[in-house]
Amino acid sequence: MTKRLLNSTAVLALILVAGCSLAPDYKTPTAADPKAFKEAQSQVPDPRASWSVATPAAEQSRGEWWRIFNDPELDRLIRTASVGNQSLAAMAARVDQARGVAAIEKSALFPSIDANASYTRQLQSAAGLGFAANFEPQSVYGAGLGLSYELDIFGRARNASRAAKADALGSQAQYQSMLLTLQADVAQMYYLLRGQDAEIALLEKTIALRDDGLKILRKRREAGVVTDLDIAQNIVDVENTRAQLQELQQQRRQNENALAVLLGTSPSDFNFKPAPLTAQIPAVPANLPSQVLQRRPDITAAQYNLMAANARIGVARAAFFPSLSLTGSAGYQSESLGSLFDWSSRTWAVGPLLSLPIFQGGRIVAENDRVRARYEESVADYRQAVLKAFEDVENALTRLKTGADQAQSYGKAKDAADQAARIAGRRYETGDSDYLEEINARQGALNAARASIRTQANRLANTVQLIRALGGDWSANVALSAATAKKPAPAKTSTPDVNR
Secondary structure, three states, X not given: OHHHHHHHHHHHHHHHHHOOOOOOOOXXXXXXXXXXXXXXXXXXXXXXXXXXXXXXXXOOOOOOHHHHHOOHHHHHHHHHHHHXXXXXXXXXXXXXXXXXXXXXXXXXXXXXXXXXXXXEEEOOOHHHHOOOOOOOOEEEEEEEEEEEEEEOOOOHHHHXXXXXXXXXXXXXXXXXXXXXXXXXXXXXXXXXXXXXXXXXXXXXXXXXXXXXXXXXXXXXXHOOOOOHHHHHHHHHHHHHHHHHHHHHHHHHHHHHHHHHHHHOOOHHHOOOOOOOOOOOOOOOOOOOOHHHHHHOHHHHHHHHHHHHHHHHHHHHHHOOOOEEEEEEEEEEEEOOHHHOOOHHHEEXXXXXXXXXXXXXXXHHHHHHHHHHHHHHHHHHHHHHHHHHHHHHHHHHHHHHHHHHHHHHHHHHHHHHHHHHHHHHHHHHHHOOOOHHHHHHHHHHHHHHHHHHHHHHHHHHHHHHHHHHHOOOOOOOOOOOOHHHOOOOOOOOOOOOOOOO
16 A cells, blocks of 8 residues: 555656646748749749748858958958947847846746745744743744745746747847848948949049040130030030039948948948949859748747747646645754754754636736737748748849849940940031030930949849848858859857857
């Protein structure tokens, strides 16, 4: 009989310690499942071109993808921003906060042990001690240890810990998303500035040539070859071009200030020297498999948020059931400080505490409804993140394709405009046309040249946008073209580690 009782007690103890979880089994919800990107369907189908469920990896590096542009200045700017940007630093601090919350929730899985010491001066009542009681106040000294441990029978503490850990990992994924966005913003601003530098150089050269032409016209007017109308038309043309230059210089200064803030530098202390736009458009495979979107940190963050919401359903369900805690204390108690630690002064107590909710005014039911609604919200957010990812890639591919077509069209337009300007110049020299025709022709050539520069800068920025939409370096998933076959080295940026 005694043996059977001991066995039953052991089994009961194992059940209480092991407990159970009331959270639903986590399953990633279904989402958009295109087999390939629409803008790449003209290419030969890739057997890998299909969407697959992402494996969350908040700490995964997105690679030094910017090295594909082979620009040391861009490398320097992105590294500076990755260290100095204040919004990124704030996000890193939020990761540390989430990691702290996860550690706090995890501590509930272990017993709590406290040391205590006390001194009490007390007078006991006559009713409690009888007529023979000494009515003098007494001193009581105490010292010992206290223990408290909640038996996680229904998984409340474990699910709360899992939810907090998922929140921390989701926060780290958001950090990666912000880092990728910051790097892309720096690269796009860099190429915008380089395009403006090229336009400014073109306008300055044009103004210098037209100032020289104005001097020649004035000499020819003195000789009676041209009229005051030609002089006035030339001045109007030069000053309009100078006004365009001034506006473009103002825009560049504003963009330079914006780049300084991205780098974490005061605009007054930042000077970005002009340089020509020499970068070539890197080759990005058009037939990219859609599974590379697994690398997008915003999708990873959405999955971790979904995991946290799923675990919190278990926390809410556990509130309907009893909670069982073990409490204990051991130490010494004495009326004299000198005899406090004598063996005869020892004291101990141990016992379970069972708590069962009976009436909470609907609070538990309402909390259960709230966490279920939060879970449904997380499902919708995850699906929306997937849809947004495909939208971003499709839009980036569209812009790249359109940009390539525009580059060809603007190139042809520039050649034709240059030829028209040469013909108009010869016609004016031979007297077959007036000066206004030449001005209009060379203004058309200038506009075509500026459009060609802007198209080149936009194509570079759109390439950056595509890489950002793909979640960073895609070379782990897709073989690059021969020009970009070398895989970039792992990123060396500082990333908070939630698991440390």
